[in-house]
Amino acid sequence: MDTSPDTSFVCPIIIEDDRTGLDTETIRRALRDNLLYIQGKLPELASKNDLYMALAYTIRDRLLQRWLTTQQTYLKKDVRTVCYLSAEFLVGPHLANNLINLGIYEQVQKAVSESGLKLEELIAQEEEPGLGNGGLGRLAACYLDSLSTLEIPAIGYGIRYEFGIFDQEIHDGWQVEITDKWLQYGNPWEIARPESSVEVKFGGYTESYTDENGNYRSHWIPDYVVKGIPYDTPILGYRVNTANTMRLWKSEACESFDFGRFNRGDYYGAVDNKVHSENISKVLYPNDEPIQGKELRLEQQYFFVSCSLQDLIRIHLHENPSLDNFHQKWSVQLNDTHPSVGVAELMRLLIDVHHFDWDKAWFITQNTFAYTNHTLLPEALEKWPLSIFGRLFPRLMEIIYEINYRFLDKIRIIYPHDDGKMSRLSIIDESGEKYVRMAHLACVGSQAINGVAALHTELLKKDVLRDFYELFPEKFSNKTNGVTPRRWIVSSNPRLTFAITEKIGENWIKHLEDLRGLENYVDDGVFRDYWRRIKYDIKADLANYIAKKVGIKVDPSTLFDVQVKRIHEYKRQHLNVLHIVTLYHRLKNNPNLDITPRTFIFGGKAAPGYFMAKLIIKLINSVAEVIDNDPTIGGRLKVVFLPDYNVTFGQRVYPAADLSEQISTAGKEASGTGNMKFSMNGALTIGTLDGANIEIREEVGAENFFLFGLTTEEVYAKKAAGYNPQEYYYHNEELRAVLDLIGSGFFSRGDSSLFRPLVDNLIYDDPYMLLADYQSYIDCQEGVGHAYKDQEHWSRLAILNVARMGKFSSDRSIREYCEEIWRVQPVKIELPDYIQANA
Ligand code: RUG
Numbered sequence: 100m101d102t103s104p105d106t107s108f109v110c111p112i113i114i115e116d117d118r119t120g121l122d123t124e125t126i127r128r129a130l131r132d133n134l135l136y137i138q139g140k141l142p143e144l145a146s147k148n149d150l151y152m153a154l155a156y157t158i159r160d161r162l163l164q165r166w167l168t169t170q171q172t173y174l175k176k177d178v179r180t181v182c183y184l185s186a187e188f189l190v191g192p193h194l195a196n197n198l199i200n201l202g203i204y205e206q207v208q209k210a211v212s213e214s215g216l217k218l219e220e221l222i223a224q225e226e227e228p229g230l231g232n233g234g235l236g237r238l239a240a241c242y243l244d245s246l247s248t249l250e251i252p253a254i255g256y257g258i259r260y261e262f263g264i265f266d267q268e269i270h271d272g273w274q275v276e277i278t279d280k281w282l283q284y285g286n287p288w289e290i291a292r293p294e295s296s297v298e299v300k301f302g303g304y305t306e307s308y309t310d311e312n313g314n315y316r317s318h319w320i321p322d323y324v325v326k327g328i329p330y331d332t333p334i335l336g337y338r339v340n341t342a343n344t345m346r347l348w349k350s351e352a353c354e355s356f357d358f359g360r361f362n363r364g365d366y367y368g369a370v371d372n373k374v375h376s377e378n379i380s381k382v383l384y385p386n387d388e389p390i391q392g393k394e395l396r397l398e399q400q401y402f403f404v405s406c407s408l409q410d411l412i413r414i415h416l417h418e419n420p421s422l423d424n425f426h427q428k429w430s431v432q433l434n435d436t437h438p439s440v441g442v443a444e445l446m447r448l449l450i451d452v453h454h455f456d457w458d459k460a461w462f463i464t465q466n467t468f469a470y471t472n473h474t475l476l477p478e479a480l481e482k483w484p485l486s487i488f489g490r491l492f493p494r495l496m497e498i499i500y501e502i503n504y505r506f507l508d509k510i511r512i513i514y515p516h517d518d519g520k521m522s523r524l525s526i527i528d529e530s531g532e533k534y535v536r537m538a539h540l541a542c543v544g545s546q547a548i549n550g551v552a553a554l555h556t557e558l559l560k561k562d563v564l565r566d567f568y569e570l571f572p573e574k575f576s577n578k579t580n581g582v583t584p585r586r587w588i589v590s591s592n593p594r595l596t597f598a599i600t601e602k603i604g605e606n607w608i609k610h611l612e613d614l615r616g617l618e619n620y621v622d623d624g625v626f627r628d629y630w631r632r633i634k635y636d637i638k639a640d641l642a643n644y645i646a647k648k649v650g651i652k653v654d655p656s657t658l659f660d661v662q663v664k665r666i667h668e669y670k671r672q673h674l675n676v677l678h679i680v681t682l683y684h685r686l687k688n689n690p691n692l693d694i695t696p697r698t699f700i701f702g703g704k705a706a707p708g709y710f711m712a713k714l715i716i717k718l719i720n721s722v723a724e725v726i727d728n729d730p731t732i733g734g735r736l737k738v739v740f741l742p743d744y745n746v747t748f749g750q751r752v753y754p755a756a757d758l759s760e761q762i763s764t765a766g767k768e769a770s771g772t773g774n775m776k777f778s779m780n781g782a783l784t785i786g787t788l789d790g791a792n793i794e795i796r797e798e799v800g801a802e803n804f805f806l807f808g809l810t811t812e813e814v815y816a817k818k819a820a821g822y823n824p825q826e827y828y829y830h831n832e833e834l835r836a837v838l839d840l841i842g843s844g845f846f847s848r849g850d851s852s853l854f855r856p857l858v859d860n861l862i863y864d865d866p867y868m869l870l871a872d873y874q875s876y877i878d879c880q881e882g883v884g885h886a887y888k889d890q891e892h893w894s895r896l897a898i899l900n901v902a903r904m905g906k907f908s909s910d911r912s913i914r915e916y917c918e919e920i921w922r923v924q925p926v927k928i929e930l931p932d933y934i935q936a937n938a
Pocket of ligand 1: 233234235236238386435473474479551580768769770771772790
C-alpha cells in the first residue's frame with residue numbers, strides 16, 4: 100500500500116463550519132453530530148461517556164487546523180526545533196485544558212447545558228493518561244504546555260504505555276495495585292500514524308567489513324526487529340495558534356505470526372515474537388525500585404529513543420539534502436538518563452546508516468544533545484550491566500567503547516597518571532561487575548548539563564558530577580523547575596483565577612510575574628475577607644469529595660495540612676505522622692489543651708516493591724482510624740489518606756490546602772514541583788532548605804515561610820561525625836513516647852510487630868534523619884498553629900505567597916532553556932482567514 104503523501108491532490112481544504120466554529124450554537128450542533136456519527140449513539144441512549152467522547156472529538160476538531168497549520172509552518176519556515184525526549188509524560192486530562200487554551204470554556208458550558216448536562220460532569224469522565232510516576236513526567240507535561248504557549252517549535256517524544264501508573268486502592272489500610280486500563284474506552288485525543296512506523300533492532304551480533312573507500316565499518320545483524328507506531332496528540336498553547344505534537348510510540352511485532360515455527364508444530368512459539376514485541380510498550384515501570392536487571396525497561400528506553408531519532412532524521416531529510424546540519428535544526432533534550440542511550444544511537448545512525456565518519460558524527464551528536472539530571476539519590480542513577488547491554492545492543496556497545504576510549508584518551512592528557520580520575524570518569528564502571536553508567540554517557544555526549552533547582556545544581560557540581568564539572572564547567576547550568584499556571588491555577592482553581600483577574604486583569608496567566616500586582620491588595624480588608632471565603636468554599640468542596648470517597652467527615656474550618664506526593668522515606672511522610680501522634684499524645688495527656696484543629700490530608704503511591712513506603716501508608720491509615728474513633732479528640736484532629744493520587748486529584752487538592760508539607764531531608768529532593776503548585780494556590784509552606792523550597796522561600800520572603808530542620812551541610816556533617824539517632828530517642832522524652840506508642844501496637848490493634856521495622860529503622864539507622872529534625876519540626880508546627888489562629892494575618896501571608904510566585908511558571912523555565920541551552924526562537928502561527936473569522 101502506498102502511504103506517502105500524494106502531491107497531485109493539493110487543493111484548498113474546505114472546512115465545514117461545524118468542525119471549526121467556536122460559538123455556542125455551532126458547538127452544540129457539532130456535539131450532536133459527533134454523538135451520532137462518531138459514537139454511533141442517539142442522544143436518548145447516550146451514556147455520560149458517549150457524551151464525553153462526542154465533546155472530546157468536537158474539541159479535537161477545533162484543534163486540528165491549528166495543529167496542521169503549525170506543522171506546515173515549521174516545514175515551510177525550516178525552523179530550529181526542540182525535541183524533548185522523555186520516558187514519561189504525565190499530561191493529565193486534556194479536555195478542560197484545551198477549552199481554556201482555546202478560550203471557549205463558557206461557550207461549551209452553555210452548549211452542553213442546553214442539552215441538560217453539566218460540563219464539569221463530562222470533564223470528570225476523562226480517564227487521565229497516567230504515563231508517568233510523578234514529578235519528572237509531570238514536569239515534561241508542563242514544559243510541553245509552555246513550549247506551545249511560547250510558540251516554540253517542539254516535539255515531545257515518549258512511550259505510549261498501554262498500562263500507565265497503577266491505580267491505587269486501600270484495603271485494610273494497605274496499598275493494593277490495580278492495572279491502569281486508561282485506553283479501555285478509547286483515547287479521542289490521539290491519532291495513530293502507522294504510515295510513519297519505524298523499525299528497531301534488538302540482540303544478535305555485529306560483522307565488520309571494509310567499505311568501498313577502504314573504511315572499517317560494522318554491520319548489526321539483529322536477533323529480532325520491533326516496529327514502533329507513532330500516536331500523535333496535539334498540545335495547544337494558551338490563546339495562541341501553536342499546537343505542537345506529543346508523539347508516543349507503541350511497539351508491535353514486524354511479523355505478527357512466525358509461520359516457520361507454526362509449520363514446525365511450535366504453535367505457542369509462533370506468537371512469541373509478537374508477545375515480546377508488544378510487551379515493550381505494555382507497562383510503565385513504577386520508579387523507586389532498583390532497576391538493575393530490569394531488561395524490559397532498558398528495551399523500552401532504547402525502543403523509544405531509536406524510534407524518535409529515526410523519525411527526526413526522516414523529517415530532517417525531507418527538508419534538507421543531508422544530515423550535515425542536523426544539530427543546527429534540532430536540539431534534543433534528555434529528560435534524565437532514561438533516554439541517554441540516544442547518544443550512542445545517533446552515532447550509530449550517522450555512521451552505520453548515513454555513512455558519516457566518526458569525528459563528524461561525534462561533532463553533530465555532541466552539539467545535538469543536552470542533559471537534565473533530576474536526582475542525587477545514588478539508587479536512582481542508572482547503570483546497566485554490561486552483560487545485558489551488550490547482549491541487547493551489540494553495536495551500541497561497540498560504539499560506547501569507542502566513545503569511552505577516545506574520551507579517556509583526552510582525560511589521560513589532562514590528568515596524567517591519575518588512574519582514580521580515569522576510573523571515576525569512565526563511562527564503564529569496572530569496579531566490580533561491569534556497568535554502563537548512563538549519566539556519564541549523557542555528560543560526555545551533550546553540549547549542556549543542568550540540574551533542576553539551584554541547590555541541586557550546586558550539589559551536582561560538588562558531588563555526583565564533580566569530575567565532569569571540573570572537566571567541562573562551561574556545560575553546567577541551573578534551570579529551576581516551573582509549573583504551568585494554566586493547569587495549576589486557571590483550570591484547577593477557577594475561583595482564585597476570578598479573584599485575581601478581577602483585581603489585576605488576565606495578563607498574569609501568560610506572565611506570572613504580574614501576580615506581584617496582588618501585593619497592592621494585601622492591606623485591603625474586603626479583599627482578604629473575599630480571599631478567605633473563596634478558600635473556605637474550595638475546602639468545603641474537598642470535604643464533600645472526601646466524604647464521598649472515603650466516608651470521613653472533615654470540617655472545612657480546620658487547618659487543611661496537606662502532603663501529597665510519591666511515598667518515599669526521603670520525603671518523610673512518617674515525620675508528618677510523628678507530628679500527628681505528638682499532638683494526639685498531648686491531647687490524651689491534657690484533653691483541654693488548646694490546639695488549632697487540623698485536618699491532615701495525605702495522598703501518594705508507593706512503588707509496589709518498596710516495603711517501607713507501603714508500611715508508611717499503612718501507618719497513616721492506622722493512625723487515622725484510631726484518632727477518628729477516639730471521642731475524646733472531638734474532631735480536633737482528623738487524618739485522611741486519599742487513595743489514587745494523580746493529576747486529576749492534585750487539581751482538586753492543591754487549591755484547598757492551607758499548609759503545604761515540603762519536609763524532605765535537606766539535599767535529597769532535587770527540586771519538587773508540588774511545592775510550587777501549593778504556594779501558587781495560596782497555601783503556606785512548612786519546609787526544609789531543600790530543592791526549590793529554598794528559592795520559594797527567597798521569593799515569598801522568609802517571614803512568609805515556615806522553615807525548620809538541618810541544612811544540607813549540617814546533614815553531611817552529622818553523617819560524617821557518625822549520626823546516632825538513639826541519642827535523640829533517649830534524650831527527647833516526647834519523641835520517645837511517640838515512637839514507643841507506635842511500636843507498642845497501639846495503632847495496630849495490639850500487634851506490636853507491625854510497625855516495628857519502621858520504628859527500629861528510625862531508632863537504629865534513620866538514614867533520612869527524622870529524629871534529628873523532629874524537635875525543630877514540632878516547634879515549627881506549633882508556630883503554624885498559632886499563626887493560623889490569626890486569620891487576618893494568615894490571609895496576608897497567603898496573598899503574599901501567591902503574589903510572589905511569578906518565578907515558578909514553567910514559562911520562565913522554558914525561556915531559560917530556549918535562550919541558554921536550545922537557542923530556539925518563537926515562530927508565529929497564522930491561521931487561514933476563514934478560521935480566524937470563526938475565532
Ligand atoms: O525527585 C525529583 C523531583 O525533585 C523533581 O522536582 C522532579 C522534576 O525535576 O523530578 C523528580 N524525579 C527524579 N523523578 N524521577 C527522578 C529520577 O529519575
